[in-house]
Amino acid sequence: MSIKEQLINIKSSLPKEVTLVAVSKTKPVSDLQEAYDAGQRVFGENKIQEMAAKWEVLPKDISWHMIGHVQRNKVKYMAEFVDLIHGVDNFKLLKEIDKQAKKHNRVIDCLLQIKIAEEDSKFGMSEEEATALLTSNEFQELENIVIVGVMGMATFTDNLTQVRQEFKKLKDTFGVLQSIHERLETISMGMSGDYELAIEEGSNMVRIGSSIFGARNYPI
Numbered sequence: 037m038s039i040k041e042q043l044i045n046i047k048s049s050l051p052k053e054v055t056l057v058a059v060s061k062t063k064p065v066s067d068l069q070e071a072y073d074a075g076q077r078v079f080g081e082n083k084i085q086e087m088a089a090k091w092e093v094l095p096k097d098i099s100w101h102m103i104g105h106v107q108r109n110k111v112k113y114m115a116e117f118v119d120l121i122h123g124v125d126n127f128k129l130l131k132e133i134d135k136q137a138k139k140h141n142r143v144i145d146c147l148l149q150i151k152i153a154e155e156d157s158k159f160g161m162s163e164e165e166a167t168a169l170l171t172s173n174e175f176q177e178l179e180n181i182v183i184v185g186v187m188g189m190a191t192f193t194d195n196l197t198q199v200r201q202e203f204k205k206l207k208d209t210f211g212v213l214q215s216i217h218e219r220l221e222t223i224s225m226g227m228s229g230d231y232e233l234a235i236e237e238g239s240n241m242v243r244i245g246s247s248i249f250g251a252r253n254y255p256i
């Protein structure tokens with residue numbers, strides 16, 4: 037199936053309130069253009085410089101999401117245009133995003149990445165750490181960022197009971213954090229292999245790559 041056909045299939049299966057982030061990391065600009073021509077406007081990348089290079093050449097009404105782990109020293113390369121940063125997992129990073137956003141007179145939306153997987157390799161904060169951040173005085177002082185939700189990645193496993201449990205945990209954490217920070221509205225969870233499950237458990241933003249663009253040549 038073509039990118040266009042895959043996209044249309046997936047889109048038609050998603051509930052209306054669920055935002056589809058087309059994860060285009062490692063894929064050439066021509067693939068993104070094909071998805072764009074089929075109506076897709078939200079794209080997710082996990083490398084800042086790759087995203088910036090694509091932003092330069094593609095139509096300017098694309099909404100760019102940074103879904104990967106963010107290095108503080110690279111925030112400046114995306115501050116001008118990024119729409120949503122999914123992987124915020126510490127205050128120092130948030131402070132740098134705020135600083136760079138200010139330079140461009142922008143307010144950048146961010147999600148707190150919550151660790152729900154059992155794998156040590158996955159990043160993210162605990163519910164306690166996220167609570168501490170949202171209630172801290174230094175957080176209140178940041179004017180050029182808004183925390184609008186949470187993001188999480190389930191363990192890479194065939195055990196769907198475990199994956200469902202982890203998604204439930206993220207939904208619970210979202211509820212707890214929302215009670216102290218009303219701006220929260222987005223729950224970014226679910227990828228090609230598990231997005232249906234994620235939606236059943238309350239996701240309203242799914243990040244789908246390989247099911248749209250095909251397998252990547254190298255795993256990232």
Ligand SMILES: *Cc1c(COP(=O)(O)O)cnc(C)c1O
Nearest residue numbers: 059082103227228243244245246
């Ligand atoms: C690559 C990636 C995805 C998409 O993965 P697929 O399995 O190709 O759908 C989603 N979220 C993050 C954070 C990723 O790095």
